[in-house]
Amino acid sequence: MAGDESAFAQVVEAWSPGMVRLARVYVSTDDSAAEVVQEAWLGVVRGIATFAGRSSLRTWVYRIVANTAQRRGGREARTVPASAVGGDGSDPTVDPARFAPPGHPHAGHWQRPPSPWPEQALLAAEVRAEVAAAVAGLPARQRVVITLRDVHGYDAAEVCSILDISAANQRVLLHRARAAVRACLERYLADGEEAP
Numbered sequence: 001m002a003g004d005e006s007a008f009a010q011v012v013e014a015w016s017p018g019m020v021r022l023a024r025v026y027v028s029t030d031d032s033a034a035e036v037v038q039e040a041w042l043g044v045v046r047g048i049a050t051f052a053g054r055s056s057l058r059t060w061v062y063r064i065v066a067n068t069a070q071r072r073g074g075r076e077a078r079t080v081p082a083s084a085v086g087g088d089g090s091d092p093t094v095d096p097a098r099f100a101p102p103g104h105p106h107a108g109h110w111q112r113p114p115s116p117w118p119e120q121a122l123l124a125a126e127v128r129a130e131v132a133a134a135v136a137g138l139p140a141r142q143r144v145v146i147t148l149r150d151v152h153g154y155d156a157a158e159v160c161s162i163l164d165i166s167a168a169n170q171r172v173l174l175h176r177a178r179a180a181v182r183a184c185l186e187r188y189l190a191d192g193e194e195a196p
């Protein structure tokens with residue numbers, strides 16, 4: 001039994017930081033996210049006998065975190081209705097004028113290639129802060145999908161399982177989230193090029 005407790009403690013230590021980041025997507029404070037994770041671990045302990053192994057243990061645990069955080073976030077009234085976001089999603093994510101028009105020998109390719117991003121600019125703290133702010137400004141469902149895919153490194157099937165969404169829905173949410181973050185980053189970098 002002591003070995004099981006030791007293994008459990010190692011899993012809690014290894015997974016909890018990522019679980020807090022996931023919970024933070026749904027709730028308004030770091031303290032609330034920590035409480036969600038604590039509640040989720042209690043749920044894991046209570047429900048481990050019901051774990052059927054249809055997914056990995058980690059996916060099952062993250063699903064518990066997502067469900068717990070969604071309930072807590074709902075109580076905090078932190079959600080924004082889709083109607084408040086505006087747009088029906090039919091607008092192109094990249095301005096079509098940025099591509100060569102039909103009839104051009106390179107139709108569909110960039111009119112002007114994007115300027116290369118020096119590695120040090122990508123690693124700069126202020127760029128990371130811009131990306132974090134862009135992600136924080138996303139609608140909740142987009143924010144959680146991009147966090148699971150691009151921060152935690154889950155594959156599409158795992159995200160679908162954790163969030164109980166279809167593969168098509170996951171792709172749309174991820175595409176919109178990445179497009180919004182890219183647009184924010186492009187605006188930020190363009191502003192930097194115009195500065196003296």
